[in-house]
Amino acid sequence: EDQVTQSPEALRLQEGESSSLNCSYTVSGLRGLFWYRQDPGKGPEFLFTLYSAGEEKEKERLKATLTKKESFLHITAPKPEDSATYLCAVFGSGNTGKLIFGQGTTLQVKP
Amino acid sequence: EPEVTQTPSHQVTQMGQEVILRCVPISNHLYFYWYRQILGQKVEFLVSFYNNEISEKSEIFDDQFSVERPDGSNFTLKIRSTKLEDSAMYFCASTGGTSSRNEQFFGPGTRLTVL
Numbered sequence: 001e002d003q004v005t006q007s008p009e010a011l012r013l014q015e016g017e018s019s020s021l022n023c024s025y026t027v028s029g030l031r032g033l034f035w036y037r038q039d040p041g042k043g044p045e046f047l048f049t050l051y052s053a054g055e056e057k058e059k060e061r062l063k064a065t066l067t068k069k070e071s072f073l074h075i076t077a078p079k080p081e082d083s084a085t086y087l088c089a090v091f092g093s094g095n096t097g098k099l100i101f102g103q104g105t106t107l108q109v110k111p
Numbered sequence: 112e113p114e115v116t117q118t119p120s121h122q123v124t125q126m127g128q129e130v131i132l133r134c135v136p137i138s139n140h141l142y143f144y145w146y147r148q149i150l151g152q153k154v155e156f157l158v159s160f161y162n163n164e165i166s167e168k169s170e171i172f173d174d175q176f177s178v179e180r181p182d183g184s185n186f187t188l189k190i191r192s193t194k195l196e197d198s199a200m201y202f203c204a205s206t207g208g209t210s211s212r213n214e215q216f217f218g219p220g221t222r223l224t225v226l
Contacts, residue, residue, distance in 0.1 A: 043217035096167035101154040
């Protein structure tokens with residue numbers, strides 16, 4: 001069964017304190033892994049797509065990497081505005097675009 | 112920048128009533144989805160829709176649920192007889208291009224409260 005597990009569930013950082021979020025996945029043939037940001041009461045906001053092991057994507061203070069079993073979202077020198085829940089998702093089996101989401105990591109960055 | 116829109120933002124209904132949640136996907140997108148998120152839980156897939164028909168549905172999407180694209184812009188989710196456990200945030204998403212394997216863009220959601 002396709003599964004996505006994220007850790008930690010919650011993370012508190014001081015402003016400027018870099019860290020990484022983990023997303024472990026189990027799928028029969030990865031066809032794409034996605035990172036989204038979700039603010040309270042809002043819809044997921046697309047950040048990155050990764051398709052193959054070794055691939056990396058960057059956007060401002062965020063960098064996503066992918067291996068054959070997991071993905072990391074590295075946050076460098078975070079600011080309070082980076083506080084949000086970060087969701088990882090993979091395509092499920094079949095070719096319909098169904099996304100399987102992890103539980104998310106809630107990040108709080110204190111000034 | 113194009114975005115997915117959803118109405119209403121919040122819907123309160125009595126158990127057993129029918130509700131229709133509306134979405135306007137990004138205009139040139141071809142693949143449409145509904146997801147839901149119960150408070151404090153994961154985002155869950157409900158249904159995917161392409162070429163005017165359902166391409167996949169989850170176990171959650173039983174006979175009480177239906178989707179429709181009544182015109183060239185709207186995409187709706189209908190729940191015929193709501194239950195307390197249908198209370199959740201419902202998100203519409205769409206993706207463009209000729210493949211379903213592109214990034215999905217989500218709307219802001221409709222918070223459904225069933226009393």
